[in-house]
Amino acid sequence: MNTSVLLQRVGQVDPTRLEDYVAHGGFDALRRALLRRPEKVVEEVKASGLVGRGGAAFPTGVKWEAVARESRTPKYVVCNADESEPGTFKDRVLMEGDPFAVLEGMAIAAYATGASEGYIYVRGEYARAYTLLRSAVDQATQAGFLGDAILGSDFSFHVHIYRGAGAYVCGEETALFESIEGKRGQPRQKPPFPTTHGLFGQPTVINNVETLANVPPLILNGAEWFRSLGPEEAPGPKLFSVSGAVNKPGVYEATMDVTLRELIEEYAGGVRDGGKVQAVLVGGAAGTFVGPKDLDVPMSFSGLRRVGASPGSGAVMVVDERVNMWDVLLRIARFFAHESCGKCYPCRLGTQRQLEIVTRMASGALRYKDFLRLQDLHATMRDASLCGLGQTAGNAIISGLKVMGMGMSDD
Amino acid sequence: MHVIIDGQRVPVSPEMTILEAAEQVGIHIPRLCVHESLTPQALCRLCVVEWEGARTLVPACVARVQDRAVIHTQSERVRRARRTILELLASTVDLSEAPELLAYAEEVGADLERFSDGERLTFPVYDDNPFYVRDYNKCVLCGRCVQACGDDMQFTYALTISGRGFHSRVDTFYHLPMPQTTCVFCGNCVAVCPTGALKAKEELLLEEGLSPEAIWQRKREEKRAWYKER
Amino acid sequence: MSDIPWEQVDAVIARWAPRGRAGLLPCLEEVQSITGWLSPEVSRRIAEGLKVPLADVFGVITFYGLLYDRPVGRFVVRVCDDVSCFINGSREIVDACRSYLGVEPGETTPDGLFTLETHPCLGRCERAPFMMVNELEFGPITPQDVPRILEEVRKSGAGQEEEGV
Known part of the structure; x- marks a missing residue:
């Protein structure tokens, strides 16, 4: 189902002007939230069934509740705006088109959980989003939507903005904390989880941009409304970044029962030059390739699980038959070797060896021994790596081979 | 409170790690980066074990026990990960002075030549002070020396890891030689190095066949020159 | 210094x-x-x-990829060569940059003006193929656009904020 909740103001309002946001219903949700007790706000988010939109799909309300329960202060709300998953650009579109909505979501999260400080960590390459957010924070603080005694209440919340510096792994929440703390952006072993030991070791809510943008409409319209959108298992509006060999690449909003075929053919205008789908990479480089015969699966968790995939960040990259798949796999392998942080052994060494093997295969040398080695690398990185980067670094390679008809039985 | 490790019922207390619980009943889990005097970093992943119900394997050095957890330290999934990690290590590091790792490799049937066609990082041997030499061809990047130099022991902060991914390495500020760093030559880094990448000068010279007298003589001269310069 | x-x-x-x-x-x-x-x-x-x-x-x-411990050109040309840009012809964009600048990715022109880099996904996949010069954005572009873009950047000298293509 097509919805227009998250993108309703994108392209409609001037992202540099607070007044425009307010004239389009901006900060109404924060006003409403402040009239309720914080635990009621948490309850509403829990009841909505909203799950994180960054890729891990953890229930947002559960996260908030855990932080709300912590007595240690200060607590933090961190907005993960380090969008770096290849093929994913929805957060950028939100930040560039409707930056105040992200701030409003953060303020509501802070009120609900008792946090006093907020951080936005914006990807370094997103200069425009950074500039707009900075201006948005200044304006919102000036107008009393952020800062001390917000809207005359006794709730205070100050927001800082950090820029990333070119490291995909900093999208991993604990690596992001390390980065803000002035360290090398290497992930921490979990547990402990951010809800108890997050930024500066304090209880922390960390949510993705799109997740936070869901919060104001959810608070305004209620959990019941939210649940009425899309499938029971994953309600609410979702953004999909569709790109590659399609006629109209872009960010599209739909509920999660939308099918891959609908996204490609109806939303994104079909494959370019009337061509055919060779493969679709769902969920970015960390995601999974789906073959042309599986395009009718819905983009929900259970739907994609049937074909061994998951929605991840909502990235949909279409590879048509004109493209050499080896070149695509080579780029994915290169990406992970380049972005591995180097902390844990399986990923530091495995991504490098994976790249070397895929490079050889792409040049035409297909040896049985290399398929076996790739499989062991995939299994070892998936099972033994410290963070999600390594755990997913072999997914696209192995599933890509499968779509190419070179899958191995024990994958 | 108890856990089941490899079919054995092991009584445990809540703060115990899986590694400690296993030791109690004489089950040895391979490990590399963990050291009794240093904060566990859980980065070598050799100690991963299979915890029934967990999505991934878990590092036994930091994972705390939970009542009735069922843990396998020798399942095929565990052995495959351990074997591959050792094969990967051997493909870029000289493990000749790490007998424990070689023994683990044998135990899981690792083929140490399996990835030897890959790129290998090579370094010159840094012999820039009279106290110890650094041979990063033997370095597994366990990070112990950096920890010992920093918050865990000496608070000297001469060392860091530089670079990223496969090209990470132990380094100083802009690759400066040790004497130009904050290093106080305490020797803690040498003491915690598990693979012979860091070595006391005496030990190296002895290996090179110098007599104790000759070593003593040479070291005395080096140190005299060193203090004069400083 | x-x-x-x-x-x-x-x-x-x-x-x-x-x-x-x-x-x-x-x-x-x-x-x-x-x-x-x-x-x-x-x-x-x-x-x-x-x-x-x-x-x-x-x-x-x-x-961090965006921090440099060695000198780089006044303008860093970052061409996205990841999946979506590749599907839309990024290799030809990289080639156009190489031939215009006369350097390989990772290198800096002798006059110290330009450093060429191929970059992991820049998150502008709807504008593929895409490249950035410092913080200026260009995309979608064709290989024929490259000389004109880089020439304009060279002339602008200081690299002040400008509108992208």
């Missing part, structure tokens, strides 16, 4: 010093935007100002 504008650098350091180590990343970013790259003497100044160990500062600089 007389060509380092120390007054500006010190002002940035002074602004971030109260945050200590948590000010390190933004301080490095801002100082680099003034000095072009992070030389040992600049990094030492930052380390002292923020009270962060020297080695740690170096470890942080070398971790």
